[in-house]
Every structure is written in structure tokens, then in C-alpha cells.
Amino acid sequence: MPRKKDGLLFDVHPTPAIGKDGKNIVYVKPRTRKMSATEMDAFCSRNYGLRYGELSRAFDVFLRAAAEAMSMGYRIDTPIGSFAPRLKLRREITNPDEVKGRDVLFNGVDYNPGKHWDEVLEDWNDGFRRTENSNTQDMIGNEVHLEKALQASLRALKGYTTVKHFAYCAHLTYYSASKQLAKWCEGEKPKLLKSRMGQQFIYTEI
Secondary structure: OOOOOOOOEEEEEEEEEOOOOOEEEEEEEEOOOOHHHHHHHHHHHHOOOOOOOHHHOOOOHHHHHHHHHHHHOOEEEEEOOEEEEEEEEEEOOHHHHHHHHHHHEEEEEEEEEEOOOHHHHHHHHHOOOOOOOOOOHHHHHOOHHHHHHHHHHHHOOEEEEEEEHHHHHOOOOHHHHHHHHHHHHHOOOOOOEEEEEEEEEEEEEO
């Protein structure tokens, strides 16, 4: 097992709330980067003595076995938390005797991480390290940066963008990206048009 070197990484971002000095109050959140299952497999192989692919095979078996166990009415308690199926009714029913199997729908899985994560992360909760994330206010004021990010997002999504994708391209928080896109939709000569596509809103150039 690799020895502990540093604490958790964190970023600093502004909130919509204004502080006593007239500036945005900031908040911190963990620095997050995506690690795929394959990359996690390789990480465990390099640092924790597992054979490459062992973690992926274990997760594959666990998912199938846990699904079968939950279908039989079990809640699955594991070192990484507990899992239980969540159900809902297809329609409104007031008489319990009227509920039939055809009225029930699967509605996802409830996950409770429990206390074990607190215990295993405790060694890393000392000496928090701030990452050099860009100042959101500076980027919001940089029209060249915002325009480049918008065009990159429009190209990537073939003519439209979303808040999430623009936030990714511009290195902004979801809130800041949403605020900027809304600004481009305002005025006598708006730059973007907001419309709904399925379950999300999209932004297209006018």
C-alpha cells in the first residue's frame, strides 16, 4: 500500500451570495477528475498488488450477484456502503388491495455510504491542498476566452451547446456557465437561442 503523502485536493469557487465586502462568497469542493474503471484497475494493479483486471471482474460479479440478491428482497451491506432497490407505482392508488405487480416500476437503487468512507479517508483529511484552479471572475470577464469556449462547445455538439458542456469547455462552475449562457440570450440582439430538447435545455446561435 502506498504511504500517505498529502491531504485531499480542493478547489475554490464563488457562490451567487454576496458577502459584506460586496464580493461573491466562496465555497470549497473536492478537486474531481474522472478515473474510469479501467484506469482504477490499473491503479490498483500498480499500487495495491492486484492482478490487472481483477477489480473489474470482481465488480462485474458483484453487480450481477447483488442484483439477484436485491430481487429476492435483500439489502446488500458492503464495506463501501449499502444498496437497496427503490420502487414506485405506475399510477396513483389509494386502496392497498388494488396494487398488482403490473403497477410497480423499478426506480433506481438507494445507496448509503455509511461510516466506512469516513474511516478510510480519515488519513487524508489532514493538510488539505488547494489546486491552482482559475479565478472564475477573471474568466467571466474575459470575452475572448468565453467566445473560444462557446465555439468549441458548439463544434463538439454539432451546432448547439448545453450548460454542462459549456461549463466544461470554459472551465466554469455550472452556475457561472448557466449565468453566462442566459446573458447571451438577452437583449435586443441576443447571441443565443434557448430551447428544450428532451429533458434538457440547449443553446444555439442565432
